[in-house]
Amino acid sequence: MARITMREAISQALWEEMERDERVFILGEEVGVWGGTYAVTKGFYDHFGPKRVKDTPIAEAAIIGAAIGAALTGLRPVAEMMTINFAFVAMDHIVNEAAKLHYMFNGQMRVPMVIRAPGGGGRQLGATHSQTPDAIFAHFPGLKVVAPGTPADAKGLLKAAIRSEDPVLFIEHATLYQTRGEVPEGEYIVPIGKSTVQRPGKDVTIVTYSKMLELSLKAADELAKEGIEAEIVDLRSLRPLDMGPVIESFKKTNRAVVVEEGWPSYGVGAEVATRIYEQAFDYADAPVKRVAQKEVPLPYNRTLEQMALPHVEDIVAAVKEVL
Amino acid sequence: MEKQEYLNLYHQMVVIRLLEEKVAELYQQGKIGGFLHLYIGQEAVSTGLISTRRPEDRVITAYRDHGVAINCGLPAGGIIAEMLGKATGVSGGKGGSMHLADVEKNFWGGHAIVGAHLPLAAGLALGDQYQGNAAVTICMFGDGATNIGFFHEALNLSKVWNLPVLWVCENNQYGMGTAVERASAVSEIRRKADGYGMKNAVADGMNLMDVREVAGKMMEEIRAGGGPQFLEIMTYRFRGHSMGDPERYRKPDEIRKWEENDPIGIYRKYLVDHQIASEDELNAQDQSAEKEIAEAVEFAENSPEPAAEELFKHIYVEE
Ligand SMILES: Cc1ncc(C[n+]2csc(CCOP(=O)(O)OP(=O)(O)O)c2C)c(N)n1
Ligand SMILES: [Mg+2]
Numbered sequence: 001m002a003r004i005t006m007r008e009a010i011s012q013a014l015w016e017e018m019e020r021d022e023r024v025f026i027l028g029e030e031v032g033v034w035g036g037t038y039a040v041t042k043g044f045y046d047h048f049g050p051k052r053v054k055d056t057p058i059a060e061a062a063i064i065g066a067a068i069g070a071a072l073t074g075l076r077p078v079a080e081m082m083t084i085n086f087a088f089v090a091m092d093h094i095v096n097e098a099a100k101l102h103y104m105f106n107g108q109m110r111v112p113m114v115i116r117a118p119g120g121g122g123r124q125l126g127a128t129h130s131q132t133p134d135a136i137f138a139h140f141p142g143l144k145v146v147a148p149g150t151p152a153d154a155k156g157l158l159k160a161a162i163r164s165e166d167p168v169l170f171i172e173h174a175t176l177y178q179t180r181g182e183v184p185e186g187e188y189i190v191p192i193g194k195s196t197v198q199r200p201g202k203d204v205t206i207v208t209y210s211k212m213l214e215l216s217l218k219a220a221d222e223l224a225k226e227g228i229e230a231e232i233v234d235l236r237s238l239r240p241l242d243m244g245p246v247i248e249s250f251k252k253t254n255r256a257v258v259v260e261e262g263w264p265s266y267g268v269g270a271e272v273a274t275r276i277y278e279q280a281f282d283y284a285d286a287p288v289k290r291v292a293q294k295e296v297p298l299p300y301n302r303t304l305e306q307m308a309l310p311h312v313e314d315i316v317a318a319v320k321e322v323l
Numbered sequence: 324m325e326k327q328e329y330l331n332l333y334h335q336m337v338v339i340r341l342l343e344e345k346v347a348e349l350y351q352q353g354k355i356g357g358f359l360h361l362y363i364g365q366e367a368v369s370t371g372l373i374s375t376r377r378p379e380d381r382v383i384t385a386y387r388d389h390g391v392a393i394n395c396g397l398p399a400g401g402i403i404a405e406m407l408g409k410a411t412g413v414s415g416g417k418g419g420s421m422h423l424a425d426v427e428k429n430f431w432g433g434h435a436i437v438g439a440h441l442p443l444a445a446g447l448a449l450g451d452q453y454q455g456n457a458a459v460t461i462c463m464f465g466d467g468a469t470n471i472g473f474f475h476e477a478l479n480l481s482k483v484w485n486l487p488v489l490w491v492c493e494n495n496q497y498g499m500g501t502a503v504e505r506a507s508a509v510s511e512i513r514r515k516a517d518g519y520g521m522k523n524a525v526a527d528g529m530n531l532m533d534v535r536e537v538a539g540k541m542m543e544e545i546r547a548g549g550g551p552q553f554l555e556i557m558t559y560r561f562r563g564h565s566m567g568d569p570e571r572y573r574k575p576d577e578i579r580k581w582e583e584n585d586p587i588g589i590y591r592k593y594l595v596d597h598q599i600a601s602e603d604e605l606n607a608q609d610q611s612a613e614k615e616i617a618e619a620v621e622f623a624e625n626s627p628e629p630a631a632e633e634l635f636k637h638i639y640v641e642e
Pocket of ligand 1: 086468
């Protein structure tokens with residue numbers, strides 16, 4: 001296994017799928033000549049050519065809409081939103097078209113497409129460019145939403161997403177691109193809708209995903225120094241949401257903290273906590289705690305922005321509260 | 324125009340140029356974060372354009388907003404302080420480079436979602452029309468922004484409602500790395516206004532006097548109730564799209580060719596050739612602009628960070 005970055009893992013998955021299947025093509029802003037705003041598709045244009053690596057005008061609704069149309073004809077488009085914040089421009093096509101067509105037309109139509117969208121805060125990009133709106137997208141039945149936290153999962157989930165018969169939103173975190181990890185070469189699939197334990201432990205369950213996995217692992221290291229063994233469950237997919245490993249872990253630890261980067265209201269933590277109560281109320285020894293972003297639009301100023309984002313210390317503190 | 328006004332416009336362009344060079348440095352030193360989009364090469368566009376506005380006329384633009392802010396009369400100190408995230412920044416350090424604004428100066432902001440401010444501009448103009456104000460809204464945006472739905476919806480609405488808007492496309496030939504003809508079905512962007520039955524014109528954005536003349540006439544017609552018009556201004560950004568642009572999409576030759584048409588040089592030559600100002604007088608302007616920027620940087624660097632409680636302020640209006 002090679003140790004590569006998240007960027008390389010995503011790039012590898014795309015490359016291999018395009019080599020494997022002629023129907024797979026990429027479209028988006030600056031994906032071609034520029035090589036991708038985050039350099040994920042660097043070299044693709046030269047290798048695959050303009051038919052399969054399509055630079056688009058700045059027109060998110062048309063990018064997603066056209067990807068849906070192409071998917072209806074049997075192609076497998078991978079549409080890139082330069083950042084997830086711009087997906088709001090295409091919201092109608094994502095939620096009213098991509099997520100609905102198969103159901104509404106009684107299974108006649110299929111939308112096998114992927115939307116890749118980097119998001120997340122912490123880079124002083126200001127309120128409109130720093131959001132982690134994952135939960136919003138996970139609200140809609142008909143759309144699958146995945147958000148990997150490790151390079152291996154990024155590769156495996158992206159391959160699964162491209163091969164999925166349904167529309168999948170693949171959320172990347174812009175501050176994870178340089179993160180390294182072991183990634184299996186060649187064919188490697190991580191099924192959509194499967195949570196996994198990233199670190200075993202017996203005292204408390206930390207439920208998290210994407211960037212917050214990195215912080216949770218660090219928090220677990222801190223806690224271990226004090227003899228507290230945290231078990232970390234990585235959701236990896238927000239819809240479908242696999243509560244199996246979460247519930248199993250909670251029945252063992254009887255305590256849980258849910259960590260997400262987005263806002264807590266109506267969020268991932270709210271959803272997971274509710275399901276824990278619904279499915280394992282009798283096992284709870286303490287109320288489930290949420291760690292999340294402060295309920296403010298993210299400001300530009302570095303200090304204020306950092307104040308608003310969740311940190312390792314917040315996770316450690318939350319764990320101590322539930323113990 | 325009075326002589327002093329000619330000199331003021333020259334001064335503004337030099338201030339913009341120096342400010343941009345300075346903030347590029349501050350960015351490289353890690354003092355400015357996030358995205359930073361420079362206006363170098365495009366100074367004559369907003370300087371000429373905004374010289375035609377009256378105080379009651381509103382201005383709104385995209386994220387490439389530093390020059391526009393200077394032309395609207397925002398202090399260089401408050402602009403640089405904003406980029407440094409300081410409490411004295413024009414947006415209190417919460418907005419950053421892309422979100423400068425000063426409502427008292429009728430500058431309604433830089434906006435970072437491409438094209439999203441165009442419908443807002445229609446609304447600003449609606450506000451004036453509704454309240455019987457004889458004001459025009461100047462809405463600036465890039466060539467790339469003319470390909471997004473917002474643009475078409477806003478233009479159409481403005482015409483249907485006869486709103487007092489001057490739509491101004493700053494055609495700097497590229498939206499990030501994408502040349503106009505790779506992204507737009509018509510490369511002569513002003514033709515898009517024909518689709519909405521809207522009067523349109525083109526101006527040379529490297530030539531302040533041309534911009535001023537063409538825009539001035541349009542502003543008067545709009546002010547008189549003639550409805551929205553569309554102005555395409557041809558220009559070029561001498562630097563990358565933002566700091567850190569790998570610039571794989573244009574050749575050094577092309578950039579050099581445009582740099583020979585430096586808008587500040589062209590205007591300076593115009594002033595000298597027409598004996599409006601002497602070299603000495605212009606050099607004095609250069610020096611005072613340098614001093615102004617040096618003071619602005621000092622002010623910004625010495626300003627305090629916003630207080631922690633600012634984080635939770637202005638989420639909603641406090642009543
Ligand atoms: C809706 C949306 N999509 C994409 C972006 C990313 N983006 C920022 S600037 C830009 C290019 C805009 O080009 P243009 O309108 O020509 O303005 P210029 O930068 O040349 O001044 C892009 C694609 C964005 N901010 N908003
Ligand atoms: Mg442009």
